[in-house]
Amino acid sequence: MNDFTDAFRFIADNTALLWTLTLDHLALSGAAVGIALALALPLGVTLGHVHRGSFVSINVSNVGRALPSLALISIGVAVLGIGFVNVMVALVVLAFPIMLTNAYVAVESVDQDAVEAARGMGMKPHEVLWKVELPLALPLIFAGIRTAVVYVIATATLAAVAGAHSLGDIIVDQATYRLPGVLGAAICVAVLALLAELLFAGLQRAVTPRALRSEERGAPTVLLGEPNPERTART
Amino acid sequence: MTGPLPLAAAQPVIPDFGRGSTCVRDNGAFCWDWVSDHWGDTLRPALMQHLQLTAIAIVLGFAIAFVLALAAHRRGRLTTPVVLVTGLLYTIPSLALFQLLVPFTGLSRTTAEVALVSYTLLILFRNTLAGLAGVPEEVRDAARGMGLTQRQLLWSVELPLALPAIVAGLRIATVTVISLATVAVFVVNEGLGAPIYAGLQQTFKTELIAAGALCVALALIADGLLVLLQRVLTPWTRVARSR
Amino acid sequence: MNSDNTAQTEGPTAYPRAASLELRNVSKQYPGASRPAIEDLTLTVPAGEVCVLVGPSGCGKTTAMRLVNRMIVLTSGKILLDGASVMERKPPELRREIGYVIQQIGLFPHLTIADNIATVPRLLGWEKDRVAARVQELLALVQLPPELADRYPAQLSGGQRQRVGVARALAADPPLLLMDEPFGAIDPIARARLQDELLQLQQRVKKTIVFVTHDIDEAIKLGDRIAILREGGVLAQYAPPDELLAAPADDFVAQFVGVDRGLKRLALSRLVDVELLPLNGDHAAGTVDVQTSLRDAASLMLADGNRPLTVVDGDGKPLGQVTLELISAALDRHPPAPDPSAP
Numbered sequence: 001m002n003d004f005t006d007a008f009r010f011i012a013d014n015t016a017l018l019w020t021l022t023l024d025h026l027a028l029s030g031a032a033v034g035i036a037l038a039l040a041l042p043l044g045v046t047l048g049h050v051h052r053g054s055f056v057s058i059n060v061s062n063v064g065r066a067l068p069s070l071a072l073i074s075i076g077v078a079v080l081g082i083g084f085v086n087v088m089v090a091l092v093v094l095a096f097p098i099m100l101t102n103a104y105v106a107v108e109s110v111d112q113d114a115v116e117a118a119r120g121m122g123m124k125p126h127e128v129l130w131k132v133e134l135p136l137a138l139p140l141i142f143a144g145i146r147t148a149v150v151y152v153i154a155t156a157t158l159a160a161v162a163g164a165h166s167l168g169d170i171i172v173d174q175a176t177y178r179l180p181g182v183l184g185a186a187i188c189v190a191v192l193a194l195l196a197e198l199l200f201a202g203l204q205r206a207v208t209p210r211a212l213r214s215e216e217r218g219a220p221t222v223l224l225g226e227p228n229p230e231r232t233a234r235t
Numbered sequence: 236m237t238g239p240l241p242l243a244a245a246q247p248v249i250p251d252f253g254r255g256s257t258c259v260r261d262n263g264a265f266c267w268d269w270v271s272d273h274w275g276d277t278l279r280p281a282l283m284q285h286l287q288l289t290a291i292a293i294v295l296g297f298a299i300a301f302v303l304a305l306a307a308h309r310r311g312r313l314t315t316p317v318v319l320v321t322g323l324l325y326t327i328p329s330l331a332l333f334q335l336l337v338p339f340t341g342l343s344r345t346t347a348e349v350a351l352v353s354y355t356l357l358i359l360f361r362n363t364l365a366g367l368a369g370v371p372e373e374v375r376d377a378a379r380g381m382g383l384t385q386r387q388l389l390w391s392v393e394l395p396l397a398l399p400a401i402v403a404g405l406r407i408a409t410v411t412v413i414s415l416a417t418v419a420v421f422v423v424n425e426g427l428g429a430p431i432y433a434g435l436q437q438t439f440k441t442e443l444i445a446a447g448a449l450c451v452a453l454a455l456i457a458d459g460l461l462v463l464l465q466r467v468l469t470p471w472t473r474v475a476r477s478r
Numbered sequence: 479m480n481s482d483n484t485a486q487t488e489g490p491t492a493y494p495r496a497a498s499l500e501l502r503n504v505s506k507q508y509p510g511a512s513r514p515a516i517e518d519l520t521l522t523v524p525a526g527e528v529c530v531l532v533g534p535s536g537c538g539k540t541t542a543m544r545l546v547n548r549m550i551v552l553t554s555g556k557i558l559l560d561g562a563s564v565m566e567r568k569p570p571e572l573r574r575e576i577g578y579v580i581q582q583i584g585l586f587p588h589l590t591i592a593d594n595i596a597t598v599p600r601l602l603g604w605e606k607d608r609v610a611a612r613v614q615e616l617l618a619l620v621q622l623p624p625e626l627a628d629r630y631p632a633q634l635s636g637g638q639r640q641r642v643g644v645a646r647a648l649a650a651d652p653p654l655l656l657m658d659e660p661f662g663a664i665d666p667i668a669r670a671r672l673q674d675e676l677l678q679l680q681q682r683v684k685k686t687i688v689f690v691t692h693d694i695d696e697a698i699k700l701g702d703r704i705a706i707l708r709e710g711g712v713l714a715q716y717a718p719p720d721e722l723l724a725a726p727a728d729d730f731v732a733q734f735v736g737v738d739r740g741l742k743r744l745a746l747s748r749l750v751d752v753e754l755l756p757l758n759g760d761h762a763a764g765t766v767d768v769q770t771s772l773r774d775a776a777s778l779m780l781a782d783g784n785r786p787l788t789v790v791d792g793d794g795k796p797l798g799q800v801t802l803e804l805i806s807a808a809l810d811r812h813p814p815a816p817d818p819s820a821p
Contacts, residue, residue, distance in 0.1 A: 003338035065407070066454030068414040071431050071447030078264075078440035154328030158418070161435055171330055172421065179337070186331035197326045377584025380549060380656075381598050381646070382574035395588045471588045471630045 006180035007187060014181075017170075018188055024165040025192065028084065029152045032091030036148060040096050041141070044103025048137070049129050057104035064097030069155040073162050082163030087156075094155055095148040102144020106137035139208040146200035153193050167192070262439055269441045277430055277442070282449055285426035288416045289457075291348055293409055296355030303356075304363035305389070314364065321357035329354070329418045337422060347419035347426075354415055355408040362404025366397025399472055402465040406458050413454040427453075496526040496686045497560035497653035499546065504555035506541055506711065514553070515541045516711030523703070525560075525653075528680060528687040530701035532694055533734070538711030539690045543656050546688060547576045559654060574598050577647030577655035577685070581662045583639050585631040591617075591642055592627040598650040616645040619682070621675065637668045644676070648683065655687045661696070673699055694735055698723070698742055706731050720746055724809070740809060744773035749789050752808050754798025757788070765790045768797055776805050 011018060047053045073090045080086040110133045118132045157168035170177045170185035177185070258266035270278065300321075307313040324332070332350045340346040370393045378392045394401075420428030427450045434443025466473065499522070506516040515538045523529040531539040544550040546557055548569045557564045564572055585594050592613045599609045617624055620641040631639055640660060647655055661669040673696065680687065691697055697704045698719045706714045706722070708730055715727040723743035726732035736742065750768045766775050766787045779787060779802050786801045 062406075062410070062458065063455070065410045066414060066451050066458065068417040068427075068431075068447060068450045068454075070417040070420070070428060071443070071450050074431050074435045074443045075440075075447050077435060078443055150326055154330075157328050157330045161432075168330060171334055182334050183338070186334040189331040190327040190335065193326050193328050193331075194323065197322075371582075371584070371587075373580060373582035373584035374586060375584075376549070377578065377580060377643075378586070380547060380573055380578035380580070380584075382570040382572070382601055383597075384570045387601075392586060392588075396586075469588070471632070474630045474633050 003179055003183060007183035010177075010180040010184035011188065014184070018167070018185070021165060021167045021169055021185075022188065022192065025153070025156055025159075025167045025189075028088060028091070028159055028164055028166055029149070029156045032088045032152050032156070033095055033145075033149055035088070036092045036095035036099055036152075037145065039092070040099035041103050044100045045107050045129075045134070045137075045141075048104045048107025048109075049125075049133060051108060054104070054108065057108075058101055061097040061101035064094065067094065069094060070158055070161075073155075073158050077162045084164045087159040087162045087164040090162075091152050091155060091159075095152050098148040098151065099144045102147070103137075103141050106140030106144070107133050109140075110136045135209065139204055142200065142204040142207055146197070146204055149200055150193055150197050153196050154189075157189050259439070259441075264440065265444055266441045269439075270445050273442070278445060278449060281425075281427050281430050281446060282453070285413070285416055285428075285450070285453065288344070288347060288351065288419060288426050289409065289412050289453075292351035292355060292412045292416070293405070295348070296352040296408060296412075297359050297405065299352070300356050300359035301363055304360050304367065307360075307364055308367045308393075317360055318357070321353075321360055324353040325357040329415045330421060333419060333422045342422050344423050344425060346422045347416070351412050351416060351419070354411060358408045358411070359401075359404045362400045362407075363397060366400030366404075367393050369400065370396045395469075398469050399465060402461055402468070406461045409457050409461060410454045413450060413457060417450060495651065495653060496684055498525045498558075499523040499529075499654060499686055499688065500556075500558040500561075501542070501545075502556040502558065504542070504545060504557060505553050506538070506545060506550065507553045513710055516545070516552075519555070519707075519711060519713055521705055521713065521716050523686055523688065525686050526684045527702040528689055528700055530689045530691060530697040530704045531707060532691055532697040532704055533707035533714075534709065535692060537707040537709050539692075539707050540658055542707070542711065543658055543688050543690050546654070547573045547578060547656060549573075574601055574650065575652050575654075577652040579643050579647045579655070579657040579660045581659040583643040583660075585639055585642060585646070587631055590628050590630060591622075591634070594631065594642060595646045595649050597646060598652075602650055604650075612649060616648060619648070619679065620645045636664055637672060640664060640672060641675075644679070648685075653686060655685045657687060657689045659691055660689075662691070662693075669696075676700065695742070698746065706734055719743075741773055741776075743809060744776060744805065745771050747772045747808060749775055749800060752800075752804065754789050754800055755786075755804060757796055757798055764788070765794075765796070766800065767792070772805050772808060775800055776802060 044057065047057050069090075072093060073087060076086050076090040080089065107129075114132055114136065115128060118128045123131065156166045157171060159166040160168035160172045167185050167189045170181050171189070174182050256266065256268045259269050303313070303317050307317055327335075329350065332353070333346060336346045336349055340349060374392065374396070375388065378388050383392065416426050417428035417431055419426060420432045427446045430442045430446035431450075434440055434446065501519050501521050504516060504519045505514050507514040519542060521529070531542055533539050541550055545552045546559070546564065548564060548567075552565075559572075559576075585591075586597070589597075592610075595613045595616055596609045599612055604612070613627060614624055617627060622638060622641055622645070626634065626638070626642075631642070634642065643660065647657075661672050664672060677700065689697075689700055691700075701719055703716060703718050704722050705716045708714045714734075715722060715731045717725075717727075720743060722731065723735055723739045723746070726735060726739070732739070748769055748771050749766065752772070764778065764782060764785070764787050766778060766789055768789050768791050770778075775787065779785065779800075784802055786799045789797045789800050791797055
């Protein structure tokens with residue numbers, strides 16, 4: 001376990017460097033998530049509201065999952081060259097399908113009886129969307145954001161191979177930092193991802209109406225894009 | 236444990252201009268003749284290694300997740316701890332997890348497999364368990380009432396009915412592993428990650444693009460095959476409902 | 479095909495085609511519950527009879543039924559199937575010899591209708607040919623077309639599925655059939671038909687049947703004997719329908735069978751069962767078939783100004799006369815004492 005002792009010593013000795021790279025990591029991830037969010041959410045919610053485009057909306061995340069992140073970033077480098085923006089574009093491409101599918105399914109699968117009742121009480125379509133569909137869809141939309149955020153943070157580690165800065169800089173540069181440095185940075189990345197997971201799990205819980213909260217504790221990331229047994233099996 | 240990066244020694248950085256075609260000499264965006272020239276010595280072996288990495292990870296991962304799911308199906312108390320641990324593993328970024336295993340298993344295929352297996356566990360465990368839990372209570376009641384033993388109930392009723400959920404889990408896990416296995420190149424110079432990484436380090440990009448495309452194609456084909464498998468295994472899910 | 483005679487008993491124990499069932503001081507206490515679910519329940523169902531357990535929700539009627547095939551383990555008392563205690567049997571083996579039908583049917587969605595019906599025969603290790611023949615025979619018995627054999631449950635209507643449920647329960651020719659509100663989820667018209675079919679079926683197979691329902695009319699229609707349970711699983715009365723309607727044991731039973739119990743009782747008898755008045759000179763206005771129930775005959779007369787009706791047979795030949803007084807007198811008649819030795 002000497003390797004890990006050295007790794008923690010590396011962390012202690014290089015806090016400034018690690019902190020700078022963590023901020024770079026977060027800036028890269030944040031920008032990518034923000035753009036993906038701005039693109040995917042309105043589209044997914046709209047499609048779900050009008051119940052159109054299920055095939056594309058659901059299968060886009062299947063295809064998205066099949067894209068190897070390393071290859072995508074590498075191809076991004078090949079086409080666009082190296083740098084922050086190019087890596088960010090690759091990350092947006094990875095995050096977009098997850099968010100789109102979740103937003104679509106979240107709104108599309110809102111209990112149609114509730115929607116019918118809202119319509120019957122005289123709500124206009126936009127009122128149905130804002131007062132009924134979105135509140136009920138919010139937990140699943142957040143599940144998608146959470147999955148995407150963790151995925152983007154994980155993949156931003158690979159940014160180093162494409163000339164953008166992140167904690168991955170250290171991990172892929174064993175020649176400079178040696179094993180303790182690589183391990184130290186890997187620990188930092190793992191902690192970062194776990195913190196993001198916990199933070200967004202908390203957010204997801206906070207936006208879930210009390211009546212819809214399940215008994216289950218430690219609910220893991222919702223994996224969508226397939227008929228989701230978690231949602232269909234439990235009643 | 237501080238050997239040279241396996242990638243550093245992967246491929247000559249400068250393509251062999253002597254044998255190369257016009258496209259390769261002019262450093263074209265994508266050269267089909269490079270692909271055909273190097274199919275046998277670079278791409279095909281990498282593809283085969285990739286298939287092997289994936290298959291081993293899925294088989295081992297499914298075996299572990301299946302046993303855990305059966306146990307949790309019997310004793311519900313096991314569910315939360317298993318989900319927490321596998322969820323934790325699932326959250327750790329792949330590049331970090333591969334490196335964190337190096338002190339234990341070295342720069343080896345074992346390291347790659349351990350990491351890949353750990354990524355399958357959450358998905359396969361949860362889908363298998365949800366599939367078993369989704370068996371309608373009246374079906375279980377009728378089965379017991381007709382005198383099926385616990386074992387017969389599990390193998391001839393619950394598991395067949397859980398198949399759609401299990402295969403859905405296998406699809407996600409397989410596609411995920413095929414994608415993540417490229418990152419294994421940082422610990423073992425095998426699979427499609429090798430030509431991708433090699434391509435990244437040179438200006439000639441055909442190798443990278445070809446390997447990336449192969450990886451996507453592999454994932455989509457594997458996904459399609461699993462869909463087909465499910466159709467064959469669960470004919471009852473496709474019948475037209477009379478009402 | 480005469481399916482009565484082809485089905486043979488199969489299994490480790492050679493039961494007769496129908497077995498008697500006896501519950502002796504049976505109690506069920508769930509751990510942590512303040513009062514027992516079933517308390518000191520004693521009743522005997524003679525072989526080949528239909529016993530209906532009926533009562534308000536929470537009276538433990540389903541619990542009582544599930545004690546019989548050990549889906550629920552009893553706390554004290556004895557349950558004897560054909561004289562032998564069910565507690566001495568391994569639950570799976572016992573259950574393979576007891577037909578089991580539940581409200582939600584519980585057909586296996588992943589198996590064809592034929593495979594569903596074949597479940598217990600296969601568990602018992604029947605030969606392939608025998609299983610196939612038995613499946614066809616049962617489909618005919620429950621009046622389903624043979625081509626349904628290869629369909630899946632999702633492709634059938636609710637009524638068809640319920641018939642498959644009954645066929646599946648009868649597959650290994652069990653001496654006892656447990657039915658838990660089998661028609662509860664079916665629309666009233668189809669339910670009445672299924673009830674009639676069950677009665678016809680019972681004419682042919684002569685099983686011992688324990689039938690649970692909350693519907694007193696269903697109980698009266700189907701039961702040879704009715705056990706009314708009150709909350710807490712206490713037996714309020716156990717009697718044939720006619721006796722139950724004529725002489726309710728207490729206010730609870732009287733209330734449960736309803737204020738129209740007199741009319742319900744009339745529905746149990748037909749004109750053919752009563753001694754008609756002789757035909758006299760002044761011809762009655764209307765005629766009524768001799769197979770009409772007393773209830774319908776009374777209704778006809780009430781609608782027609784209380785004038786006597788001429789009772790005719792199927793060919794229209796007058797047999798006698800009926801009046802409201804005669805029908806009212808039929809109600810006074812003491813209910814026929816059940817004859818336990820009757821075949």
